[in-house]
Amino acid sequence: MRTASFHSRSSNSNGNHPVSSFSLSLLFLLLASVSASGTVPKAMSKPATGNFDRGPVIPTTPLVTFLEHVQETALATFGQKDFDPKLYVDLSLKSNLSTTVTAFHKLPRNATGSVSIPDFKEFMHEYFDGAGNDLVYAEPPDFVPEPDGFLPKVKNPQVRAWALEVHALWKNLSRRVSCSVSERPEFHTLLPLPGPVVIPGSRFREVYYWDSYWVIRGLLASKMYKTAKAIVTNLIYLIDTYGYVLNGARAYYTNRSQPPLLSAMVYDIYNRTGDLDLVKKALPALLKEHQFWNSGIHKVNVQDNRGRNHTLSRYYAMWNKPRPESSTTDKVHASKLLNASEKEQFYRELASVAESGWDFSTRWMRNTSDFTTLAITSILPVDLNIFILKMELDIVSMAQIVGDNKTVESFLKSAQARKEAIDSVFWNEENGQWLDYWISNGTGSQECQRWKASNQNNNAFASNFVPIWIDLFNSDTCIVEKVRKSFQSSGLLGAAGIATSLTRSEEQWDFPNGWAPLQHMIVEGLGKSGSQEAKSMAQDIAMRWINTNYVAYKETGAMHEKYNVEKCGDIGGGGEYIPQTGFGWSNGVVLAFLEEFGWPADLKIGCNGVLL
Numbered sequence: 268m269r270t271a272s273f274h275s276r277s278s279n280s281n282g283n284h285p286v287s288s289f290s291l292s293l294l295f296l297l298l299a300s301v302s303a304s305g306t307v308p309k310a311m312s313k314p315a316t317g318n319f320d321r322g323p324v325i326p327t328t329p330l331v332t333f334l335e336h337v338q339e340t341a342l343a344t345f346g347q348k349d350f351d352p353k354l355y356v357d358l359s360l361k362s363n364l365s366t367t368v369t370a371f372h373k374l375p376r377n378a379t380g381s382v383s384i385p386d387f388k389e390f391m392h393e394y395f396d397g398a399g400n401d402l403v404y405a406e407p408p409d410f411v412p413e414p415d416g417f418l419p420k421v422k423n424p425q426v427r428a429w430a431l432e433v434h435a436l437w438k439n440l441s442r443r444v445s446c447s448v449s450e451r452p453e454f455h456t457l458l459p460l461p462g463p464v465v466i467p468g469s470r471f472r473e474v475y476y477w478d479s480y481w482v483i484r485g486l487l488a489s490k491m492y493k494t495a496k497a498i499v500t501n502l503i504y505l506i507d508t509y510g511y512v513l514n515g516a517r518a519y520y521t522n523r524s525q526p527p528l529l530s531a532m533v534y535d536i537y538n539r540t541g542d543l544d545l546v547k548k549a550l551p552a553l554l555k556e557h558q559f560w561n562s563g564i565h566k567v568n569v570q571d572n573r574g575r576n577h578t579l580s581r582y583y584a585m586w587n588k589p590r591p592e593s594s595t596t597d598k599v600h601a602s603k604l605l606n607a608s609e610k611e612q613f614y615r616e617l618a619s620v621a622e623s624g625w626d627f628s629t630r631w632m633r634n635t636s637d638f639t640t641l642a643i644t645s646i647l648p649v650d651l652n653i654f655i656l657k658m659e660l661d662i663v664s665m666a667q668i669v670g671d672n673k674t675v676e677s678f679l680k681s682a683q684a685r686k687e688a689i690d691s692v693f694w695n696e697e698n699g700q701w702l703d704y705w706i707s708n709g710t711g712s713q714e715c716q717r718w719k720a721s722n723q724n725n726n727a728f729a730s731n732f733v734p735i736w737i738d739l740f741n742s743d744t745c746i747v748e749k750v751r752k753s754f755q756s757s758g759l760l761g762a763a764g765i766a767t768s769l770t771r772s773e774e775q776w777d778f779p780n781g782w783a784p785l786q787h788m789i790v791e792g793l794g795k796s797g798s799q800e801a802k803s804m805a806q807d808i809a810m811r812w813i814n815t816n817y818v819a820y821k822e823t824g825a826m827h828e829k830y831n832v833e834k835c836g837d838i839g840g841g842g843e844y845i846p847q848t849g850f851g852w853s854n855g856v857v858l859a860f861l862e863e864f865g866w867p868a869d870l871k872i873g874c875n876g877v878l879l
């Protein structure tokens with residue numbers, strides 16, 4: 268196989284300008300042509316049952332286990348109202364664990380396990396530091412109120428003033444792990460990290476994996492390159508320590524990851540800064556991460572209609588107990604299941620859905636009105652495999668930069684194989700979409716199953732369009748046209764952005780909620796394509812999203828985790844916790860959109876100009 272070409276441009280001495288451009292045009296030639304399945308999939312079939320609870324589970328740390336007991340007692344004591352189970356596993360100890368456990372057991376309890384509120388409050392105060400106290404404020408070293416060259420295309424003064432307020436939120440969300448954590452790690456569920464962090468906000472007090480990609484996109488628009496690199500350094504540290512990037516930097520997140528976007532972070536930072544050292548440092552970590560997603564229980568084989576074997580990846584948490592941060596809630600759901608092995612499998616599904624980032628959604632349910640039918644480990648997800656394909660292509664580019672020809676060659680092969688797998692297993696020519704694929708219950712990584720059209724999930728999800736985000740697909744004009752038309756008529760595009768699905772379920776990752784990352788990937792993909800219609804569609808969606816973020820900000824004083832795409836200015840709801848503000852990826856996507864599309868001086872902002 269030949270390698271892709273790579274052109275160098277000379278660098279500007281301050282290092283803040285592109286130094287080289289990745290050209291994958293040869294690769295496109297090699298990998299071109301989508302082989303369509305050409306069949307109309309029917310409703311999902313029921314594959315055979317198997318031995319479905321695989322993968323070892325070892326107990327979590329004694330501190331996490333203890334804090335789960337505290338969480339249960341807190342629920343019994345305070346009741347359901349405003350109860351957030353995560354708060355209790357985020358506490359840190361003031362004295363050692365055995366002293367604390369002894370005091371906890373001495374608390375007088377009544378028959379329901381509850382403690383009197385004053386007794387419990389006193390115990391909490393005496394033995395714990397507040398949640399989040401071990402993450403301390405850190406002034407970002409590269410923050411200035413108005414960076415040079417900030418959003419040059421934003422001309423409207425009102426929009427500009429708001430963008431600067433959103434930019435200033437990076438200060439609110441900057442933290443570093445307190446020294447107390449490395450002094451007494453056994454007192455904390457927070458994990459030590461080498462660099463400062465940017466958190467999503469509110470109950471998400473620690474660093475998260477996939478959120479960080481859009482945080483970084485915003486930081487790049489804010490010209491905060493040091494802060495962006497520090498985030499990547501932390502994630503590389505997690506790979507060095509655990510073999511993969513954890514869901515988040517907490518002891519109770521050590522048994523699952525999140526959508527793998529580290530390569531995209533490094534690629535984009537390199538694009539802006541030309542920092543070769545970062546690429547050199549990241550490459551070995553990315554190779555390790557690639558291994559994590561392409562081995563063991565994450566790996567699944569499927570044989571297509573033409574007898575060709577493909578390997579794709581799935582989400583699969585190494586966990587079959589309640590998620591510590593939602594332990595009380597998970598147990599209530601599991602109580603509907605009859606026996607221990609069904610409960611274990613359900614707990615694994617819950618943790619694996621958390622690994623997908625889409626927690627929770629009818630996308631992962633066999634019966635969309637029965638939460639206990641979550642079955643993500645029996646699904647090959649489109650977006651996960653696109654992220655891994657992008658990882659492979661990014662590794663090719665980075666290996667070219669550092670002159671590692673062997674890695675270039677082997678990852679070109681991996682990328683080509685995954686492109687073929689995506690074309691054969693996910694692409695649906697009739698729909699003009701890539702569809703998730705149901706595999707049999709309890710599929711191990713050695714088995715190979717036959718592809719069936721009826722196993723494609725025909726429901727519309729925003730993730731069915733995520734492939735357009737990567738250049739390999741958005742540079743293909745035929746595909747872009749098909750996908751644009753399909754998207755236009757999918758019903759997903761609402762007044763205020765792209766809905767996550769068409770099912771109104773009360774879950775967060777369903778209708779009518781819209782999430783910043785999904786808006787961003789689809790808009791960026793359409794915008795990068797050669798099609799004028801796709802480009803204007805991208806701009807239109809970006810404008811709707813900016814308007815709704817703006818109006819909600821003016822009304823509530825905050826950026827939100829998710830929005831209701833049915834109505835401009837409405838925030839999202841549903842799910843297992845109250846809606847959160849802050850908010851890392853929403854801020855990042857607004858800044859990235861304003862950077863790309865700008866805002867003309869004479870264009871009103873607001874819902875149909877009502878606000879101006």
Ligand SMILES: *[C@@H]1O[C@H](CO)[C@@H](O)[C@H](O)[C@H]1NC(C)=O
Pocket residue numbers: 285286287288289537538539
């Ligand atoms: C950075 O990305 C832009 C947009 O995709 C591209 O045109 C440019 O060539 C890239 N620069 C580098 C250094 O890769």
Ligand SMILES: *[C@@H]1O[C@H](CO)[C@@H](O)[C@H](O)[C@H]1NC(C)=O
Pocket residue numbers: 313314315316317319609612708
């Ligand atoms: C797969 O396993 C789940 C959980 O045990 C079960 O409810 C479902 O019926 C199984 N599906 C098939 C097709 O056997």
Ligand SMILES: *[C@@H]1O[C@H](CO)[C@@H](O)[C@H](O)[C@H]1NC(C)=O
Pocket residue numbers: 322323324325509521522585586
């Ligand atoms: C869970 O994570 C911990 C910490 O990394 C690790 O020691 C343990 O082996 C993991 N459990 C499984 C089942 O992989």
Ligand SMILES: *[C@@H]1O[C@H](CO)[C@@H](O)[C@H](O)[C@H]1NC(C)=O
Pocket residue numbers: 363364365366
């Ligand atoms: C915990 O602290 C108590 C009181 O300070 C001390 O007596 C005990 O030895 C400590 N236990 C451990 C395991 O460090």
Ligand SMILES: *[C@@H]1O[C@H](CO)[C@@H](O)[C@H](O)[C@H]1NC(C)=O
Pocket residue numbers: 344377378379381382383384
């Ligand atoms: C236990 O305490 C809770 C709250 O403190 C109270 O609502 C409940 O009635 C008590 N139950 C019993 C059996 O005393």
Ligand SMILES: *[C@@H]1O[C@H](CO)[C@@H](O)[C@H](O)[C@H]1NC(C)=O
Pocket residue numbers: 436439824825826
């Ligand atoms: C950000 O921090 C500043 C200063 O602490 C505070 O005044 C402001 O309310 C914060 N903004 C938000 C949206 O949290």
Ligand SMILES: *[C@@H]1O[C@H](CO)[C@@H](O)[C@H](O)[C@H]1NC(C)=O
Pocket residue numbers: 570574575576714715
């Ligand atoms: C595909 O995998 C099956 C089962 O592992 C094997 O029997 C078959 O030979 C493979 N086909 C090809 C073309 O490699």
Ligand SMILES: *[C@@H]1O[C@H](CO)[C@@H](O)[C@H](O)[C@H]1NC(C)=O
Pocket residue numbers: 605606607608609
């Ligand atoms: C648990 O229930 C499932 C489905 O009802 C059944 O197939 C399985 O044998 C049961 N396992 C045990 C240990 O009873």
Ligand SMILES: *[C@@H]1O[C@H](CO)[C@@H](O)[C@H](O)[C@H]1NC(C)=O
Pocket residue numbers: 634635636637
């Ligand atoms: C789906 O779940 C609902 C609620 O539990 C139940 O009423 C319905 O019968 C289920 N549908 C199927 C096809 O099993």
Ligand SMILES: *[C@@H]1O[C@H](CO)[C@@H](O)[C@H](O)[C@H]1NC(C)=O
Pocket residue numbers: 270670672
């Ligand atoms: C790697 O490939 C490039 C481009 O094909 C070539 O110029 C270079 O000599 C190769 N390096 C090594 C170490 O083989």
